[in-house]
Amino acid sequence: MPTARATAWRTWQMTRRAYPWTYAVGTVLPAALTISLAYLGFHAIGDGEVGDDFGTGAASYLAYIAVGATAFQFAVRLILWSAKALITEQRQGTLAALLIAPAGRLPYLLGFTAFAVLSSLVEFLTLGVVLALLGIAVPVASPLGALALVCAVFALSVGLGGLMIAAGEAHISQNTVFIVLGLLCGFTFPRDYLPAPAQWLAEAFPTTAAMDVLHGSLTGGHSFAELAPRLAVCAALTAAYLLLGLAYLPRAEARAVERTY
Numbered sequence: 001m002p003t004a005r006a007t008a009w010r011t012w013q014m015t016r017r018a019y020p021w022t023y024a025v026g027t028v029l030p031a032a033l034t035i036s037l038a039y040l041g042f043h044a045i046g047d048g049e050v051g052d053d054f055g056t057g058a059a060s061y062l063a064y065i066a067v068g069a070t071a072f073q074f075a076v077r078l079i080l081w082s083a084k085a086l087i088t089e090q091r092q093g094t095l096a097a098l099l100i101a102p103a104g105r106l107p108y109l110l111g112f113t114a115f116a117v118l119s120s121l122v123e124f125l126t127l128g129v130v131l132a133l134l135g136i137a138v139p140v141a142s143p144l145g146a147l148a149l150v151c152a153v154f155a156l157s158v159g160l161g162g163l164m165i166a167a168g169e170a171h172i173s174q175n176t177v178f179i180v181l182g183l184l185c186g187f188t189f190p191r192d193y194l195p196a197p198a199q200w201l202a203e204a205f206p207t208t209a210a211m212d213v214l215h216g217s218l219t220g221g222h223s224f225a226e227l228a229p230r231l232a233v234c235a236a237l238t239a240a241y242l243l244l245g246l247a248y249l250p251r252a253e254a255r256a257v258e259r260t261y
Helices: 002-017 021-044 058-082 085-092 095-100 105-124 127-134 144-167 171-184 196-202 206-218 224-260
Strands: none
Touching: 002 105, 021 058, 021 105, 021 127, 058 105, 058 127, 058 144, 058 171, 058 206, 085 095, 085 105, 085 144, 085 224, 095 224, 105 144, 105 224, 144 171, 144 206, 144 224, 171 196, 206 224
């Protein structure tokens, strides 16, 4: 897609020239602190023991936390780039030019997401140093869960981006989404710990099924056949969120123009 490639290249050029390294540190540091605190808590509070929820012992528990904390910060990073792409154009005064440009909105957003995925991978490779220092090993069985998570977060970001430009604000919307996803979707603790209504609500988000696949493929040792039902749920919800988001975008863009002019 020429539009996606051009968008990713433009974003790379802008970021390369004026990218604060403190932003990268601020992105990676929460995951590193979460993993480190889990390690300290496991030894200082848990006395080296873990419940059956996390598998067979210390290795499973710490790998679960490492995967979940990294995945959550990765999801936050993708939302900050993909969902805020349009409102960034709005703030810069270039949204109107973008709306009349002969470029599809989906390729444009895919370009931002491609850049976000690649740049985030480079940043989060530094977490490997933290894992090595703590002696935490994550058995990588398949990239299937990571791909499912990227698609699920992108689908959420499309609709969220429309909501942002329609409302003219980003912080309340994005932070609410971060809290809900972090609490409900099973990133760093099993969803069985939640009350039943919260577990039912979690099933409405594609990231929940994506995290089941990610944890299952990386730390659970599950086969593709065992993960296929949750992968199908993730694919169905991702498609539904994406279609709804794309259908809502034209109305959100019209509302944004009305608010501006």
